[in-house]
Amino acid sequence: MDWKQFIASLVGSLAWPAAFLIFLFVIRKYLGGLVARVIELHLPGGAKAVFVAQLERGQEVIEITKSERKNPTMAFDEMPKELSEKPEIKIYRPHYMILSAYDSVSDLLKQVRAAMDLSERMNLPSIMRALEEKRLVDSDMVRLFDSARAARNAALHASQSEISRVEAEEYVKQVSVLSTALRAALNEIKKK
16 A cells, blocks of 8 residues: 555544544534423423423522612512412412413513504514513513523423422413513503
8 A cells, every 4th residue: 555545544533533523513502402301301300400400590580680770679489469369370380380380471561562652573583672672671671582482492391390389379470570670661661
């Protein structure tokens, strides 16, 4: 074997591994999300793990908001009357509590969309971004919304027994903080 055949053989045997490494390099930013989705959907307790992680993220946002006193009138431990009087909340079924609490945020955002005269096609995250752009809510409330939305989605994939009543109550408290901020934004829009 002369040196030309050796190089040709070396290039031929390294072509597929090199192509595979280049492929992995190109899609590397998507692999993290893929792994997270695989864990969430296929491993036992994956949806609960995502739910708990989002609850912790929401709690961090609330702690930041409390410490910075961005909104001193905001009640962090009170549940709004419209939430506390819902039958789904009163019976303490975790999944119903979570879905009902998120529905109240969804309803508020739809009211905001109508009050701001935004397109009916605009989804809830886009409405939150529009509120942030108009400086009616701050970035912490947008992050709290994102966390609440991700936690609600994880709860939908979790089995009935995976999410405890205490976790659902924490979720409702976080959503009530968000609801208070959204109500204040809606009142501000109506004033204008």
